[in-house]
Amino acid sequence: MPANKQSSASTNSDAVNFGENKDENLSFEISQAEKQQAVEYTKDGSVDIFGNPAIRAKSGGLSTLPLILGVQFLAATAYYGFAANLVLYLTGRLHVNVSTASTNVTNWNGSLLLCSVIGAFIADSYIGRFWTSVWFLCMYSLGLLLATLTTILPSLKPLPCSSTSVICQPASGKRKSTFYIAMYILGFGYGAFQPCNISLGADQFDEQHETEKTRKSLFFNLVYVGSSCGGLIGNTFLIYLEQNVSYKWGFGVSSMLLGLAVVLYLFGIPILRHQKPKGNPLTRVAQVLVATFWKWRLKTSSDGCQLYELPQTKGHRQLLHSDKFRFLDKAAVVIAGDINEAGIRNPWKLCTVTQVEEAKFIIRVLPIWASNIYYSTLYVQIMTLFVEQASTMDLSLGNFQIPPASIGVFETLSVCFWALAYEKWVVPLTRRFTGHPRGLTLLQRMGTGLIIAIFAIVAASVLEINRLRIIKEHGLSDKPNATVPITVFWLIPQYFLVGASETFSYIGQYEFFYDQAPDEIRGISSALQLTTIAFGSFISSLLITIVGHITKHGNNPGWIADNLNASHIDYFYFLLVVLGVANLIVFLICASWYEYTNVAYTESGDK
Template identity: 40%
Template sequence: MSSFETEKEKENIVLDGSVDLRGRPVERAKTGGIKACSFLVGYEFCERLAFGGIWANLVIYLTTKLHEGTVSASRNVTVWTGTMWSMSIIAAYIADTHWGRYWTFLAFSSVYIVAMGLLALAVSLPSLRPPPCSSGEGCQKASNLQIGIFYLALYLVAVGAGGIKPNISTFGADQFDEFDPKEKSHKNRFFNWWMFTIFFGSLFGKTFLIYIEDNVGFGVSYGVITAALIISGIVFLIGTPFYRHKIVAGSPLKRMGKVFMRVIRNWKVKAPSDPSTLYEVDPKEYIAKGRYPIAHTSALRFLDKAAIVKDGNVSSKISTVTEVEETKLMIGMLPIWVATITPSILGPQAGTLFVKQSETLNRHLGSSFQIPAASVTAFLTLSMLITTLIYDRLLVPILRKYTGNPKGTSALQRMGVGMAMQVVAMLVAVAVEIKRLEAVKDGGLQNNKRGIVHKSIFTLLPQFILLGIADAFLDIGKIEFFYDQAPESMQSMGTALYTSSNGVGAFFSSFVITAVSNFTARGGRKGWIVNNTNASRLDYYYAFLAVLLLMNVLFFMFVSYVYAYKREITEAFREHSEKAMIDTDVNGPSLKGEHNGSDPIQL
């Protein structure tokens, strides 16, 4: 190869430090971008179809097939959902610290496929479920073996699904180079279209698959899901030559832990007023290893003590300014993360209590077709799809003119709109439930748990539409915020904050529904939430949730007001990066990085 060709090749190398699976720098024209993301989008569509088909109808399976009560089934669904979302924290740590996003994704997707196969067997074989009952009363309970096998498979699904969620979306965003204007503009819209794919896959799962579950059988539906996951996994592997990979930068938690330990060690030392006296290495050392130096900020200045140089001596016991700033960024996001927990309790409500409401309504379309009860959640997903499309195509160009923000609004503003819409959605849900209970009373159905009131299932439409609009704003804002604001070497962990807030929210939802059910039933009174939906007071419960959400909106307004956004990568750093990449040997760094014993940066 001539020196001219070598020089030309280096000029076409992606500037954000991305490499291929063998650790070599990658060329912009041959990798990444929309081409690479097309393989990831195909997988995500199938995965969300699978998750939608399981989650939306799970409460129905537990109550009608395993003969669990409404409160127990709702609690089990939310705990399972919480486990799945919380699993993302472990998977993100593994990806950022050891395996990288690609291999972590492959490992957990394999678990997902095996678990789905086992779950399909658990719902198909008659010996693995109790016999059906016609009256709903005195049904034979599932045996310990039947319950054990079903929940073992279900929680293995949670491990697999939870493990891929923080890595597949982050891996998709990794395919766009922050330093290339065209790719950066695509990245600004990436999460809109990524969530659109998620909503689209969920819509198919909540309609097509649920119809199969209600009219053909759960075993057939879960078999289709297993096949879809296998096919989508093959599609993902086919795209391997086109993927870009971030260099594994070592344990983010370990680096943060060292910062805290060094702060404690220097607690009595006063932080310098001049940040230039703090320890930092040459930016080229970061760039060559696929990381970004971060400029000093005045936030959380007590953490600067970790980078104080004593008596002119530099040792491995000193953190760099970049390591300190990475820690500041992660800590700074925690109040926002806390504010996203309470809004996450509404997802489990839509998949449990909203579905139980729909069972009591007239679901017929024409004389023969009946909408499956769990398919009511498709209204929510359809609303999210339409809102995302309108926002990206119509609102962003308009808002961009007024805000100057390429994305139309900031991620926090988008989240705030979503949280406010949730309050409105729950107030509408209160009004709808009051009308439903009036119909229950008029029909004398209070003591008939299978009684169908003379109201259409479409009376639930307003609350689902509003909740879908809210989720479109909130969920896209959340994933965009936690990915963008995390340090580049910790972006799987950043995305895990998004998924884990859903997980903690699901656990919180389980706690709330159990606590409200028990508290309102004290003293022999009839509780707000009982096994008979027609005898429950879900209007009271929804009003309680609306108050809880309103209080959280006020908290979110405060923490978002004081939050300081991460600085954009400057043009000066772009020039540094270009020079460093050109100066770097064409073989590039290894995927795992290299550690020089005299260099305190842990890579």
């Protein structure tokens, strides 16, 4: 009893003391909360440049948007300033014929985007997305600088047409080869830089933090707007310099913009979050295939309960078991000899469920990737045939002559409008009908883009029919340099529809390939979106070559000839529409078959 009284007294004494120091204790609690908030670490395993866990308040998030979007804007400005006018540079300065120039541009555009896989592989496997972006951005700058020198140095500069010659002779082999080398160095750098920068930007938003997770979707829209705004400047100001001042000034300004982008990137070192390289993903997939081969006689349960998985680590997403391609589950079945007496697993005999699901993802996503290639075949027409159409039309705006490639500004304006309107209007409206948080699922968004793109080519075909009718009425078929009396602004509908389709298809692809991919191959998966443009460009080039060869016979110049006034690209557009409808049907089949990736997050990623 006395002991109880003593305890009670002690308790009361503590209560009195607490009351006397109430303000001091409250201050202590607040300071502790502030301290804990100041050192709240991200939960997705991201680190700073030195490899330490990233502190949420000091890195990533919206504070990095100006940096990522600024670099994206500068890189895109330089690219569009070079690429949008490239077909006219090849025909007008290097004196290459129209079909060859169009083929060269589409092949170059395709090659540079295939390089995106190389850049993404290096980033995911070895040096991370930031440093990969820096190195390839420097290569991009070097290629553009060399292209600039070919417009300045007398030994490399293309010679003008002879005043006594009706037909301009092509530039010498030395001049052409040097320019092509510059083109491909530039393209390699830009192509490899793109997926790394976009993935790095997405890495700044922690998927296990609700606020940051919702902002990631907005990021994909904004990064595309940044690229489009770069296209706006490239398609107007830089093209104007090239057409009305000189190419050396247009290319030179682009080179300076890239130098600024490199400097700006380095300023991001203290605030950017980084995902550590996860090793060679090809090895991980190969291990699954080898382990499956050795266990091909085994049977597995449908629920995946007997499969091997490592304990979940902080900041790492585990992929949950899926029902498709269950034959690969054999790689995760434990049998004698898979784990030795020391408890060490043989990775070529036993794989984790997550590793198996990575291999399944690659197989599962390939049909979606393949069925989106044709969209890019439709899209690349804005860089070739649309520009050629514009070059034959009335380009006057009062006393001002619009450069043909600058008409693409309307496609850029359309992208900016629809990308910003998507979150504000499209998502709330479609959410009422679908009940999906995003309004449209990622696959539905991509399919909508395919449909709009088909209508864009229909609009282009209708305009071309009208253009040819006016040519016939004025007897201009045999006058390739004559201006067709129809304003170039009739091209606006087809450019506007292409821009609308981009915001559904390309932005949807950006988010889809990043969101669905396992952590280990997110950069490579993002590069898949860019490779659809690459293969789409190759298909366009192949179609132009085949159609040009088949339709040209006797005195008939074919559907796509040097003299566009005697051509029939309206027939070619009709062919693109027919193939587009067939591709849409294939995409819908693939989309209905696709199973979205199911992941498990750690409950806490704190240090």
